[in-house]
Amino acid sequence: MYGILLSALWSALAWVARSVLVKFVLYFGLFFITTEFIQILTTILPDGSSLRSAFGGLPGSMWWLMNIMQFNVGVPMVLSAYATRFIIRRIPVIG
Template identity: 50%
Template sequence: MYGILISAFNVVLAFVVRSIIGRFFAYFVMYFITTEFIAVLQSAGVFPTAASLSGAFGGIGSDIWYFLDLCAFSYGAPAVISAFAMRFIIRRIPVIG
């Protein structure tokens, strides 16, 4: 009787360790690598700084800014850039890419 309960507990424990805890650590490692790697690339000068982007966008006229604001460029451009950066980093992870 106790052998069956111990066996069932062993199966449940193996499921929890393999699927839940293992995936948690795997996803945490992927998240940590990507977020910290972006900070390293920013400090290395690979990504542009806010001052250089401000200077680049400062030369755009008000008539163009109207259409950019109409299309929510201030929200969409950072989202697209971060998505491309994340894709670049994830493809460099040996297990996934």
């Protein structure tokens, strides 16, 4: 009986070591690389000062139309979707 329990314990530990532990290390590495890549990428990308100056010259009627179309909600959504798509396609394991 002791041999059966010991065999079952070693089988369970082997499964944990082979599947769970390896996947945890792999996915943690991907998470760490991705978060560090995004931090580096945000320092390289330009800030929004050029967009502020570009939209500063718009007349009031254009701002009214952009507010009706929820431009302030839609543009950040589209830009973040494009950034997410870019990042996912650059990770070789996922994309």
